[in-house]
Amino acid sequence: MKKKSMLLVLVVLVGLLGLQQWLQAIVENLARETVASVSLSPDGKPAKGSVEVVDFSPLSRTLLMQGIRIEEENADMHASVESVTMRLSMRFMLAMTPLRSLVLSEQSEAMLLVAEDVRAEGLEWKIPQQTCAIKTHETKHFCATQSLVQHMLAGKGVDALDIIYESGAESIRITDMRIKTRDNATELDTQVQGSALEGWEGSHIRSLSLDAMSARTGGIEDFTLRSMTYADIHLPKKELVRQLWQALLKHGQDSDALVTACRPLLEKMMAAGPLVEKIRLGALRMKVEGQDVRLGEAGFDHSGGEKGRIAGFFQGLELPRGLFKDTGLLLPDLKLDFRGSLEHPKADEEKHSYTLSAAGLADVSCALTLHGNASLLDEQALLLRSVSDVRLDVLDKGALAWIGRNMGGEARAVSQRLEHFLNDLALNDLGWRDSPQNRKMLEDLRTFVRTPGRLELRSQPGERIGLLRLSELAGNPGALLTLRVTPGSVPLDRAILSLPGAE
Numbered sequence: 407m408k409k410k411s412m413l414l415v416l417v418v419l420v421g422l423l424g425l426q427q428w429l430q431a432i433v434e435n436l437a438r439e440t441v442a443s444v445s446l447s448p449d450g451k452p453a454k455g456s457v458e459v460v461d462f463s464p465l466s467r468t469l470l471m472q473g474i475r476i477e478e479e480n481a482d483m484h485a486s487v488e489s490v491t492m493r494l495s496m497r498f499m500l501a502m503t504p505l506r507s508l509v510l511s512e513q514s515e516a517m518l519l520v521a522e523d524v525r526a527e528g529l530e531w532k533i534p535q536q537t538c539a540i541k542t543h544e545t546k547h548f549c550a551t552q553s554l555v556q557h558m559l560a561g562k563g564v565d566a567l568d569i570i571y572e573s574g575a576e577s578i579r580i581t582d583m584r585i586k587t588r589d590n591a592t593e594l595d596t597q598v599q600g601s602a603l604e605g606w607e608g609s610h611i612r613s614l615s616l617d618a619m620s621a622r623t624g625g626i627e628d629f630t631l632r633s634m635t636y637a638d639i640h641l642p643k644k645e646l647v648r649q650l651w652q653a654l655l656k657h658g659q660d661s662d663a664l665v666t667a668c669r670p671l672l673e674k675m676m677a678a679g680p681l682v683e684k685i686r687l688g689a690l691r692m693k694v695e696g697q698d699v700r701l702g703e704a705g706f707d708h709s710g711g712e713k714g715r716i717a718g719f720f721q722g723l724e725l726p727r728g729l730f731k732d733t734g735l736l737l738p739d740l741k742l743d744f745r746g747s748l749e750h751p752k753a754d755e756e757k758h759s760y761t762l763s764a765a766g767l768a769d770v771s772c773a774l775t776l777h778g779n780a781s782l783l784d785e786q787a788l789l790l791r792s793v794s795d796v797r798l799d800v801l802d803k804g805a806l807a808w809i810g811r812n813m814g815g816e817a818r819a820v821s822q823r824l825e826h827f828l829n830d831l832a833l834n835d836l837g838w839r840d841s842p843q844n845r846k847m848l849e850d851l852r853t854f855v856r857t858p859g860r861l862e863l864r865s866q867p868g869e870r871i872g873l874l875r876l877s878e879l880a881g882n883p884g885a886l887l888t889l890r891v892t893p894g895s896v897p898l899d900r901a902i903l904s905l906p907g908a909e
Contacts, residue, residue: 429499433469433494433499433502434469437457440564441455441471441474442454443562444565446483453483454477454478455475455476456474459471459473464499466493467493467494467496468491468494469491469492469493470489470491471487471489472490474487482533482534484531484532485532486529486530487526489528490525490526491526492523493522494522495522497518498518498519498555501559506559510552511553513553514551515551515572517550517551517607518549518552519548520549522546522547523544524543524545524548525542527541535587537585538584538586539583540580540581541583543578543580544578544579546577546578549573549574550574551572551573551608553572554568567644570641571608573608577603577604578602579600581599584597584598593624596621596622597620598616598618599617600616600618601616602615602617609640610641611636611638612637613638614636615634616633616635617632617633619634628693630689630690630692631687632688633689635684635685635686636685637682637686639682639683640683642674643678646671653668682706683707683709685706686703686704686705687703688702689702689703695729696728697726697729699724701720701722702722702723714749715748715749716748717745718744718746719743719745719746724740725740725742727739736811738808740764740767741764741766742763742765744763746758746759747760753779754777757773757775757776758772759773765803766804767803767804768801768804769801769803770798770801771797771799772799773795773796773797774794775794775795777793778792791872791873792871792872794865794868794869795867796863796865797865798861798863798864799861800860801859801860802854802859802894804901804905805858806858806898807858807904810899810901817903821855825852825855828852832848832851838882841882842884843885844884846884847883847887850891851891853891856898857893857895857897858894858898858901859891859894861889861891862891864889865887865888866888
């Protein structure tokens, strides 16, 4: 009896060992075939792929590949990976057995967990004049559609777009990414300390972030960015991206032909809705004409739908006065903040609102409602549009003083010269109609020039003004708008004398 039991155990062990070796051979062959048939480019042209070492352990479900090389000679693209380690899911392993039909459907777009964890080291990707290298690439819960898995198990080739649009992952982490771009004798070296992708499912990605980005040109650092984040990314349709890639390959050396071929494709991509719903930038510094330009933070939001909203902002944009030295103007260092939004409360209505604050110069805010849905590029249809609730607020914080400083001459004579300029512009150049409203508006403007303060311009609340009628503004602004001026506390001549460096 003991001999029979031992024999049975031996048979089971031999069977399990045989099953292990059989499964090991299947997985290793699949890995080699996949590397050999994968395409780097979206056009699906076959590549020449090889892998030096493939080892699979069925007990731990761990696949190891080393020395991966992929080349596409026609497109002059090359990729290599030092090593890849992944822990395959039980369901994916069953798909490689005669039980495949129980876990896979040929036409199903449902996601199948392929690997619980994937870690790649030493990645490099080359195209003409550019090289990209990544130290580590870690993926958690890598998935693919059941139809793509069927395709791969059948030994059929897949390209980069197939993988992007028919795969997904819970998260992807990248460390130490470096991109070198050569243009004649100049080399641009871009580095990213880390990158994280969350919630990738086919053409939708929940978020993508880059941390500590920097760029060097000729060995000199001229760009740094603390962080960049994208949220709710919606990739364009796969076929449009494929056509765009083909246009780039065909017209890459002819900029005019490239623009002609790509414009309709880009318009179709944009018409489908926002590609990215939220973007955030943090702490940017870059060299412009040898000067340090800095940005505290910036953002963009675009929600879809008929009643969607587009909004953007930047804070702490610093432009040194040295940038404007060639203009011959005397200006302070500029520090700007901006916010703007466009909303669609109705299908034929757009609400615009914008504010700009320039430290030491002025605060400006404006708003209007645009009615109608005719294209702004169609001159005939444009006449059917109208505006309402026009609002412009200006709070002078030194802008007029700097204008006066650049006019030269004695400070006490500047306000008089500006008043003469206003009179000549309104009465002679524009030919303002003689009316009580226009006379009051001109006098208010003179007051603003003498003692800069707050200026508020309004249209009648709720009154729609056809765009054709706006031409009346030049000769009769008082018929459409009202102006209110609140004088400041410092006359213009004293404000000019208080500027830095004023005599």
